[in-house]
Amino acid sequence: MAIDFSFPEEVEQVRTQVRRYCDEIVRPAEAEIAAAEDGPEARKVLVEQVIHMRKTAQEWGLWLPHMPEEFGGMGLGHVAMAAVSAEAAKTRFGPFALNAQAPDEGNMHTLLHWATDAQKDAYLRPLCEGTKRSCFAMTEPEVAGSDPTLIQTHAVERDDHWEINGHKWFISGAAGAQFAILIARTEDDPELPQAANSAFLVDIPSEGWEIVRDVHTMSGGHNHCEIRISGLKVPKENMLGGRGQGHLLGQARLGPARLAHCMRWIGQAEIALEMMIDRSMKRFAHGSLLGEKQGIQWMIADSTMELYQCKLMVLHAAYKIDRKEDFKSEVSMAKHFVANSLNRIIDRAIQVHGALGYSTDTPLAHMATQARWARFADGADEVHQWRIAMRAIEAYTRTGSVTSAAGDLPL
Ligand SMILES: Cc1cc2nc3c(=O)[nH]c(=O)nc-3n(C[C@H](O)[C@H](O)[C@H](O)COP(=O)(O)OP(=O)(O)OC[C@H]3O[C@@H](n4cnc5c(N)ncnc54)[C@H](O)[C@@H]3O)c2cc1C
Structure with missing residues (x-):
């Protein structure tokens, strides 16, 4: 076998x-x-x-x-x-x-x-050595981040450089980063709407790149910055990939990056489930330990089953990436499922901990507010569901079967 x-x-x-x-x-x-x-x-x-x-x-x-x-x-x-x-x-x-x-x-x-080799020497090597940090600047407050064809930050070609103006926000790690990968519109009338954007390597600090604020979230301030870009000059050799390839680059980046998030979320979900069980084996109410009550066991059972599904989905999607097979459907399904399971499992762990779970005496409250963004960043739930449904409909229409859209497994 x-x-x-x-x-x-x-x-x-x-x-x-x-x-x-x-x-x-x-x-x-x-x-x-x-x-x-x-x-x-x-x-x-x-x-x-x-x-x-x-x-x-x-x-x-x-x-x-x-x-x-x-x-x-x-x-x-x-x-x-x-x-x-x-x-x-x-x-x-x-x-x-x-x-x-x-x-x-x-x-x-x-x-x-x-x-390019020169870009790898200047940006990738120091990142790998840990002597530089970076950020990825795509999302804008004025337009839906779910649809990068709407990006308004605009790059205009000048003699030996690009001049860029625009506005970004929720740029993780921007304060303290030494460079950004910035996505901006370079093509006014592309053949495909997805081919309007290009990517640029921006040195930080640079004149015209201004951190306006760290956008505070329900989880506090975590260096997700708002950036104002005014008259920023970027040398021509700092374009990353070709003209109009910003969307392609973003998609290529996001696939494995989404799965990398899922891998980390599995670690968090497992910790939450272990905390849920630990608490249920120590807390006594109405004649028995919480862990002896069926209502609590259902929460433990549901969480255990979900964690198992998360692991299988992530491993299968990772296996497809390693084998250089098309992984888009599997990553989409894993991203949606793991993000939602993570939220459910942490929420159940809080429920079993009662007031303690709501307090900041355990990591659960922080984990819950962090987990919430998993359902809309890196592709909102509904966008993944839309894509998953389109692939299932297409597979069924083309082959009379949904097999290829459901992981393409030999079952
Ligand atoms: C903690 C955190 C870190 C982030 N880090 C970065 C970063 O480093 N760099 C960066 O560029 N961005 C970053 N983002 C932004 C993130 O990528 C965006 O939040 C995400 O792309 C969604 O865009 P939006 O917030 O503009 O929501 P919108 O696009 O306005 O979507 C809002 C809601 O509309 C619904 N929706 C959207 N499209 C559809 C559809 N087709 N069908 C049905 N419903 C739909 C969904 O419910 C969605 O949640 C970060 C966000 C967070 C919260």
Whole structure:
């Protein structure tokens, strides 16, 4: 039988090593950071601990798991990354400590695929070395982010540069980033609406690139910035990919990046389920432990089944990416399902914890407000459902069967 649900020995070893690294290095560092929070030393402790975590990741050979060895990475494929990311994301700083966090991870893949050699030297290498950080600037407050053909930020070709004007927001990691991948409209009347945009590498700081504010969210401020772009000059050689390829580049970036989010969300969902069970085995009410009550067991059962489905979907989509097969449907379905499961599982965990779950004494409240954006960023639920339905209708109309739209599995 060709179907094998076990990892090769070397991937299993990496996974075990990441778990040990999180237990021995990340969790103690996070405890130090939390203890110093809001105090006068908070910033200093944060910087020290981040350096310590990243340096140790390099020493343990866990640095940059998703990148090829020629860029200093471990060269893991997407299936192996599912194991690493789900493990690392059980902690808050794990993915960042390994230099495998959004948006840098997606930007690295984008640069690896689209950048010229000179662009790789100037932008990709320092990103891989951890000496630069980046952001990805596409969404605008004035038009629906779900439809990038509406982008208004405009680039006009001048003698030796592009002049760009526009407005972006929710640009994650923009404060502290040394460069941005910026999507702007370059074609006024393209043959296809998707071919209106191009991508640019923008050095930060640059005149004409202004961070207006960190947009505060229901989860607080997390460096999702509003950016005003006025008369920004970008050298011609800083166009990334060809003219009119911004949409293509964004889509190519978003597929694996969406799945990378799912891998991290699995780690969070698993933690929430374990917390739910742990609490239910300790809390006593109305003559028995919560875990002995059928109403609570249903929540545990539903969450366990969903977590299982999340893992199967993510592994299958990752397997298709690794085999260079068309993965769009599988990533879409996984992204929708995992995002919604994550929200449901965290919500049930809060329910079982009662007031404690609503408090900030456990990580659940923070996890819930973070999880909420999963349902609309990187493709809103409804947009994925629309695409999934279109593919199912198309498959049925063309072949009389929905098999190819439902994972194309041999069943
Ligand atoms: C935490 C966070 C981080 C982010 N980081 C970045 C970043 O680094 N860079 C960046 O460029 N952007 C980033 N974004 C923005 C994100 O990509 C957008 O929020 C997303 O693309 C949706 O766009 P929008 O918010 O404009 O919502 P809209 O496009 O206005 O959509 C709003 C709602 O309309 C509905 N809808 C839209 N289209 C359809 C349809 N076809 N059918 C049915 N219903 C529909 C959906 O319910 C959707 O949720 C981030 C957002 C968040 C919350």
